[in-house]
Amino acid sequence: MPEYAYRCAACGKSFAKTMGIMKHETAKVSCPKCSSKRVRQQIARFAAITKKKS
Numbered sequence: 001m002p003e004y005a006y007r008c009a010a011c012g013k014s015f016a017k018t019m020g021i022m023k024h025e026t027a028k029v030s031c032p033k034c035s036s037k038r039v040r041q042q043i044a045r046f047a048a049i050t051k052k053k054s
């Protein structure tokens with residue numbers, strides 16, 4: 001399953017959640033530190049795998 005990286009816009013906490021794509025479509029992610037819903041998704045970590053090609 002892909003891992004999605006988020007950053008909380010309220011407190012600046014960075015965190016990651018692993019979830020299925022279908023769940024990601026509908027999931028309401030909240031900050032584990034302050035429970036704010038104002039989280040911004042960052043670039044998914046698994047996308048970096050393709051960078052290995054040289």
Ligand SMILES: [Zn+2]
Nearest residue numbers: 008011031034
């Ligand atoms: Zn927060």
